[in-house]
Structure formats: C-alpha cells, structure tokens
Amino acid sequence: MNKTCEIGSVCLPPIALLRKILVVLALVSTVAIARATPSDSPAPVSSATPLPAIEVHFSPGGECTAAIVREITGARQSIHLQAYSFTSAPIAQALVVAHRRGVAVTAILDRSNRTEKYSAADFLAHEKVDTYIDSQHAISHNKVMTIDHAIVITGSFNFTKAAEEKNAENLLIVRDRKIAAEYERNWDAHFKHSEYYPGR
Numbered sequence: 001m002n003k004t005c006e007i008g009s010v011c012l013p014p015i016a017l018l019r020k021i022l023v024v025l026a027l028v029s030t031v032a033i034a035r036a037t038p039s040d041s042p043a044p045v046s047s048a049t050p051l052p053a054i055e056v057h058f059s060p061g062g063e064c065t066a067a068i069v070r071e072i073t074g075a076r077q078s079i080h081l082q083a084y085s086f087t088s089a090p091i092a093q094a095l096v097v098a099h100r101r102g103v104a105v106t107a108i109l110d111r112s113n114r115t116e117k118y119s120a121a122d123f124l125a126h127e128k129v130d131t132y133i134d135s136q137h138a139i140s141h142n143k144v145m146t147i148d149h150a151i152v153i154t155g156s157f158n159f160t161k162a163a164e165e166k167n168a169e170n171l172l173i174v175r176d177r178k179i180a181a182e183y184e185r186n187w188d189a190h191f192k193h194s195e196y197y198p199g200r
C-alpha cells in the first residue's frame with residue numbers, strides 16, 4: 001500500500017491511476033467536441049441579431065429618443081422626416097451626423113418651427129440639412145421618419161425633450177418596406193407643397 005493512502009480514500013498503484021486519469025480526460029474531450037458540434041448548439045447571440053419587425057416604446061422612461069437616435073445612426077441612404085414640434089438636441093444632432101456621412105436627410109416641419117424659440121429647424125438649416133416648412137394645413141401634426149425606404153418611426157412622440165421626460169407618449173418602429181412605401185408616398189405629397197427653409 002502507498003503510504004500516502006488515507007482512511008476512506010481509494011488507493012491505486014501509479015500506473016492504474018494514470019490509466020484512470022487518461023480515461024477521464026478522453027471522456028471529457030469527447031463531451032466537449034460533441035457540445036461544439038453546430039447541429040445541437042443554439043444560434044450564437046451577437047450584435048448582428050436582427051432587431052424585431054415591430055418595436056414599441058412609451059414615455060416617460062421608455063428610451064424613445066435613444067431608439068430614434070439608434071435608427072438614425074444606422075441609416076445608410078435616406079431619412080425623410082415630418083415633425084410638428086422639434087426641439088430635441090440629440091435627434092437633431094444625429095440627423096446632422098447622418099447628413100455629414102452622406103445620408104440624404106430631408107425634413108418637413110410644421111410652420112410653428114419658423115417662430116418657435118428653440119426649434120431644431122434653424123439648427124438643421126444652418127447645418128445644410130434640407131429643411132422645408134409645410135404651411136398647407138391648420139397644423140402639420142405628423143411625427144414620422146422613414147429610413148432607407150425600409151423603417152418607419154411614428155407615434156404621438158414629438159421630437160422634443162418634453163416628450164421624452166414629461167409627457168405620456170408612444171413610439172412605434174416598424175421594419176417593413178411596404179408600410180415604409182406608404183409613408184414615403186404621403187411624405188412626397190407634403191413635400192410637393194412645402195417651402196424651402198433657409199433658417200433665421
């Protein structure tokens with residue numbers, strides 16, 4: 001008997017112990033290889049995981065502004081927007097950044113933006129984002145963004161700090177090309193009678 005054997009332990013001669021260890025190692029590696037087989041492993045969760053077809057947010061506390069900024073940041077071709085009250089600095093800044101990297105950004109805003117003290121209209125116009133005013137209605141109350149002809153962002157949510165922090169609002173993000181086309185058609189109709197706004 002090996003003198004390191006203690007009461008209650010299983011004592012094996014060195015060679016038998018080595019064999020036992022090798023058998024255990026072989027079993028462990030077999031299990032590891034089986035687990036790594038793609039057929040029975042779940043799809044990896046990564047940043048490339050597609051976003052849902054429909055996404056909803058509610059204010060206050062619903063990260064509406066963050067969701068809008070995220071979508072603007074992901075735009076590659078075009079952003080067509082309509083806004084009533086527009087004073088949100090993060091949203092206006094994200095639009096300017098998108099414009100600077102070559103995205104065709106065009107804004108149609110309600111006429112109140114001509115006189116509103118903190119309107120984003122002047123900021124956008126000064127940053128050379130194509131900005132238009134639609135004065136053909138009592139109020140141009142749409143709050144819509146269509147991104148890359150594929151994503152529609154809409155709801156009661158005005159692009160303002162108050163909508164994010166103080167109001168009860170809803171925001172819907174729809175990833176659907178057919179619905180985006182419907183909104184683009186309506187945007188085009190308003191664009192035809194809107195006036196270019198150079199800023200104050």
Ligand SMILES: [Zn+2]
Binds near residue numbers: 136137189190
């Ligand atoms: Zn119109």
